[in-house]
Amino acid sequence: MSSAPRPVVLSGIQPSGRLTLGNYLGAIKNWVPLSATHDCHYMLVDLHAITVRQDPAVLRDRCLEFISLYIACGLDPSRNVLFVQSHVAAHARLSWILNCYTQMGELGRMTQFKDKSSKHVDNINAGLFDYPVLMAADILLYNATGVPVGDDQKQHLELTRDIAIRFNRAHGTPEHPVFTVPEPMIPPVGARIMGLQEPTAKMSKSGGAETDALYLLDPPDTITRKIKRAVTDPGNEVRFDVLEKPGVSNLMAILSATTGESFDRIVERFDGQGYGKLKGAVAEAVVECLRPVQARYAELRADEDGLMRVLREGAQRASRVADTTLMRVHQALGFIPE
Ligand code: ATP
Ligand code: LTN
Numbered sequence: 001m002s003s004a005p006r007p008v009v010l011s012g013i014q015p016s017g018r019l020t021l022g023n024y025l026g027a028i029k030n031w032v033p034l035s036a037t038h039d040c041h042y043m044l045v046d047l048h049a050i051t052v053r054q055d056p057a058v059l060r061d062r063c064l065e066f067i068s069l070y071i072a073c074g075l076d077p078s079r080n081v082l083f084v085q086s087h088v089a090a091h092a093r094l095s096w097i098l099n100c101y102t103q104m105g106e107l108g109r110m111t112q113f114k115d116k117s118s119k120h121v122d123n124i125n126a127g128l129f130d131y132p133v134l135m136a137a138d139i140l141l142y143n144a145t146g147v148p149v150g151d152d153q154k155q156h157l158e159l160t161r162d163i164a165i166r167f168n169r170a171h172g173t174p175e176h177p178v179f180t181v182p183e184p185m186i187p188p189v190g191a192r193i194m195g196l197q198e199p200t201a202k203m204s205k206s207g208g209a210e211t212d213a214l215y216l217l218d219p220p221d222t223i224t225r226k227i228k229r230a231v232t233d234p235g236n237e238v239r240f241d242v243l244e245k246p247g248v249s250n251l252m253a254i255l256s257a258t259t260g261e262s263f264d265r266i267v268e269r270f271d272g273q274g275y276g277k278l279k280g281a282v283a284e285a286v287v288e289c290l291r292p293v294q295a296r297y298a299e300l301r302a303d304e305d306g307l308m309r310v311l312r313e314g315a316q317r318a319s320r321v322a323d324t325t326l327m328r329v330h331q332a333l334g335f336i337p338e
Contacts, residue, residue: 007145007146008038008146008180009034009038009041009147009148009185010043010142010147013045014045014048015044015066016052016205017062017205019065019215019216021193021203021254022193022202022213023216025254026152027149028073029073029257032073032075035076035079035080038146039081041083041142042080042082042083043082043083043085044067044083045138046063047086047134048131050127051116052206063084065217067084067307068301069217069293069297071300071310072293072294072297077313077314081314081317082314083317083318087311087315088315090137090141090322090323090325090326091137091138092137093326094140094325094329095130098137098140098163098167099130101170107130107132107133108129110132110159111155112131112155112156113128113129113131119207135156136159136160136163136164139157139182140164140180140182140325141325141326142318142325143325145182145183146184146185147182147184148185148187151186151191152192153184154184154186161182164180164182165181167179168181178328178332187257189257190256190257193253193257194253195208195209196214197212197230197231198212198231199247200246211226214226214227216294216297218290220287220291224287227286228283230247230250230279232247232248233245236274238266238267238271238273238274238278240252240267248278251279251282252266258282258289
């Protein structure tokens with residue numbers, strides 16, 4: 001009996017620092033349940049990571065750390081295609097083609113480009129500018145219908161959709177589009193976790209102060225200490241108000257995303273109790289949420305041969321889909337078949 005094709009999702013994270021609670025709550029946590037209903041592809045985007053200088057030995061180690069963490073967070077390699085972007089040549093190949101369908105002005109408007117180029121003034125390279133085109137290639141190669149990401153990636157997703165629609169108009173027909181136009185899948189809570197020291201900027205795995213981010217592999221006492229020292233706001237009332245109370249609102253978002261408790265319930269529970277009690281509860285919730293992940297991580301990271309097997313198999317499965325799309329694009333462009 002043939003069953004209808006399942007919708008496809010694809011997402012990725014740059015191995016450009018240590019994974020944070022923001023990466024987990026905004027992205028990975030939401031990837032896990034999707035394998036029940038979707039064909040899931042999750043990458044380590046190492047080609048994207050080198051838009052900022054990386055130390056080669058650290059990058060290699062980090063990729064193995066990330067893949068272990070993906071699995072430890074619940075991404076079973078038999079139910080999800082887990083792979084490294086640079087292992088699938090079609091990403092770089094499609095990216096070149098899509099460059100010719102993207103305008104300089106579109107890329108210049110990307111807020112991530114503006115942020116990163118102001119942080120890395122001595123290395124504003126063409127790859128940093130072109131980053132969203134490679135991301136569009138990542139997504140379009142797999143015919144992804146949905147892309148589960150945090151809120152900060154919405155603008156890149158909109159550009160991907162524009163590029164796909166433009167290419168389809170030029171080279172497809174309404175009945176036979178070349179590319180599937182993807183939709184963003186952004187979680188309602190935890191979509192943007194902010195820094196603990198700077199709650200008006202997102203918690204980031206690279207570049208921020210050590211105490212600004214909670215890392216997935218931080219020991220429990222470090223997590224507790226960082227949360228206890230998180231910046232809060234004047235007054236002592238626990239209430240969700242991103243403008244007036246960015247620090248407290250961020251702690252509430254972390255608590256809600258880790259325990260499932262609603263904002264109303266949190267306000268009720270901490271009414272008249274002050275920030276100290278809230279911080280204690282947040283610390284406990286984060287430690288409990290990460291405990292099983294950290295335990296499983298240690299076992300997985302110790303088996304490097306096993307991790308390499310997962311990556312090889314993932315690359316083979318991913319290449320089959322990606323190469324088929326690339327050949328369809330070549331045909332649409334009039335390139336002589338290989
Ligand atoms: P970098 O600091 O190197 O730019 P990053 O921590 O912003 O990295 P990315 O690799 O750019 O992480 O993003 C990976 C995924 O994690 C994306 O889906 C992104 O939306 C999500 N994400 C990153 N930071 C946060 C955050 N603070 N809150 C929620 N989601 C986040
Ligand atoms: N740009 C993304 C990482 C990324 C990605 C992708 C996310 C690269 N390729 C494809 C989803 C789909 C970021 O989070 N900074």
